[in-house]
Amino acid sequence: MRFYLVTSEPIGQSEAAAELKFFEWLRYLKKTDRITRYWALKEKPGLVAVLRLNFESDLDELLDGWKQRLPSEFTVEPLKDPKTLETDLAKKMLF
Numbered sequence: 001m002r003f004y005l006v007t008s009e010p011i012g013q014s015e016a017a018a019e020l021k022f023f024e025w026l027r028y029l030k031k032t033d034r035i036t037r038y039w040a041l042k043e044k045p046g047l048v049a050v051l052r053l054n055f056e057s058d059l060d061e062l063l064d065g066w067k068q069r070l071p072s073e074f075t076v077e078p079l080k081d082p083k084t085l086e087t088d089l090a091k092k093m094l095f
Contacts, residue, residue, distance in 0.1 A: 002053050003036075003079035006063075008072040009046040022069040034062065046072070050079070 014022075026049075029035040038049035053059055063074055080088070 001081055002056060002059075003081055004051040004053065004059060005077040005079055006049045006051055007041075007046065007075040008049070008066065008070075009041075009044070009074075011071040011073060014070055018070060022066075025065070025069055029062070034058075 026035060026038060030038070033052055036050045036052050038047050040047055051059065051062065053062065059076070063076075066072060066074075
């Protein structure tokens, strides 16, 4: 399982109908556990989302689908799941 923190910034103006379909798609991704959470940015248009994907190639597919529904630019940061992070920290603490 791979986790990513994605920040999106829409490109240009979008129609209300396109935004509605986009948020329906986001709810579907949340229901199917591909997105664990998402939040609207406070200071500017855009979203922050935590993605939960099986393969790195799923990331490209999901971002392509995102761009098709709502043209955006992305910043993507890989995250570690809590168990992997705990294991990595434990290894570093052993001497």
